[in-house]
Amino acid sequence: MQYSISKTNKVLEGRVVLPSSKSISNRVQIINALSNSFEPIKNLSDCDDSRAMQNILFSNTNTFDVGHAGTTMRFLTAYLSKIVGEWTLTGSDRMKERPIGVLVDALNSLGAQISYLEKEGYPPLKIFGSNITGKEVELKGDTSSQYISALLLIAPTLENGLRIKLKGDVVSRSYIEMTLNIMEEFGVKSEFKGQEIFVAKQAYQRIPYTVEGDWSGASYWWSFMALASEGKLYLDGLRRRSFQGDSGLVPVFEKLGAKTQFSKRGMFIEKKESDCKKLVYDFLQMPDLAQTFAVCSCLKGIPFHFKGLETLKIKETDRIHALITELGKLGYVLHEPAEGELAWDGERKEEDEKIVIETYHDHRMAMAFAPVAILRNDVLIDDPQVVKKSYPEFWEQLKSLNFEVKEI
Numbered sequence: 001m002q003y004s005i006s007k008t009n010k011v012l013e014g015r016v017v018l019p020s021s022k023s024i025s026n027r028v029q030i031i032n033a034l035s036n037s038f039e040p041i042k043n044l045s046d047c048d049d050s051r052a053m054q055n056i057l058f059s060n061t062n063t064f065d066v067g068h069a070g071t072t073m074r075f076l077t078a079y080l081s082k083i084v085g086e087w088t089l090t091g092s093d094r095m096k097e098r099p100i101g102v103l104v105d106a107l108n109s110l111g112a113q114i115s116y117l118e119k120e121g122y123p124p125l126k127i128f129g130s131n132i133t134g135k136e137v138e139l140k141g142d143t144s145s146q147y148i149s150a151l152l153l154i155a156p157t158l159e160n161g162l163r164i165k166l167k168g169d170v171v172s173r174s175y176i177e178m179t180l181n182i183m184e185e186f187g188v189k190s191e192f193k194g195q196e197i198f199v200a201k202q203a204y205q206r207i208p209y210t211v212e213g214d215w216s217g218a219s220y221w222w223s224f225m226a227l228a229s230e231g232k233l234y235l236d237g238l239r240r241r242s243f244q245g246d247s248g249l250v251p252v253f254e255k256l257g258a259k260t261q262f263s264k265r266g267m268f269i270e271k272k273e274s275d276c277k278k279l280v281y282d283f284l285q286m287p288d289l290a291q292t293f294a295v296c297s298c299l300k301g302i303p304f305h306f307k308g309l310e311t312l313k314i315k316e317t318d319r320i321h322a323l324i325t326e327l328g329k330l331g332y333v334l335h336e337p338a339e340g341e342l343a344w345d346g347e348r349k350e351e352d353e354k355i356v357i358e359t360y361h362d363h364r365m366a367m368a369f370a371p372v373a374i375l376r377n378d379v380l381i382d383d384p385q386v387v388k389k390s391y392p393e394f395w396e397q398l399k400s401l402n403f404e405v406k407e408i
């Protein structure tokens, strides 16, 4: 199935209630499970990744399929390794290509019993849950922060607490900080200094929790606004001071042509002129926004040089390859100046005669390209329902802002 999206004018006005954060939802669900808490989680995300976590935590079988959900896979690997029983944890075909060896090695060195059912270093996993007694672990920080968050979430429940020593560069550090901040909201203290994190054994408090809106999902509305001719949108559900690193998008979009005004419950975003000649930015703390900004910059004709994209090749798809290919269809010639970098110098080529944007089972490909509809109505988005991974209401909300979304 494909969607054709169009709008009769370039004015963007209205209100959007943002989806809740899947990253926060999955952390809070694990914390509640670890502390046997039945306190309510308000505004829990209803996206696929969060539902996968919920279904598995409340299931009474021992074989679980996480689908495409990275955090669900990684957090449950750590969680199940300390729950007595024999568990099988698998996922989609793509999940079987996303590495997990660093986390499995770390857990096994602490006393867990995890083995691979197919390819060494990748899901599916066989987990014999038992008591984990180790108290110190060293692991590489340059592949995915989710391995570190997974260890941190179980850390206060281990007999001896946990000291984590990170080796090498640490990617997506903002997500590690998000984990520690959420743990603190549940009463757990930690120390994060340089390359070392320490969490002593302590109890999570059982508290009701309200999940914040999702800054990553919100980014697409800034992109729409930066491309609109005029407009004002009210975004409901975000906090100004957020644990989500993606809240760092505000000053970057200010450069691209969308300004932000904070209010008590949410914020207004408004169109502003941009005189940006080139966008140079390091996305190491906001990896999920690289697609939003790459598409928006090209459509605005603003050349860019992005760094800090080392993790993009092992996400829902190889996002570097996907961006080069799909923006190529629109006539933008992107290149990779070095590992972890992506650039557009302004070079154009003839665009495809019929443009169908492939989404590669990646929700962010669909949502990052949707703002094209502000400028033209002849671009089709393939497999648009991929958005359910993080933002099930995305297309309906677009319709409520007077976009026509037609199934082809």
Ligand SMILES: O=C(O)C1=C[C@@H](OP(=O)(O)O)[C@@H](O)[C@H](O)C1
Binding pocket: 022, 023, 024, 071, 143, 144, 145, 146, 149, 171, 172, 175, 287, 288, 311
């Ligand atoms: O911990 C999290 O909630 C996430 C961490 C990031 O992954 P990496 O640490 O693998 O970059 C991010 O891309 C993902 O969408 C969510």
Ligand SMILES: C=C(OP(=O)(O)O)C(=O)O
Binding pocket: 068, 069, 070, 071, 072, 288, 315, 316, 364, 390
């Ligand atoms: C990378 C993402 O998710 P995950 O790694 O949790 O599958 C994402 O949502 O962009």
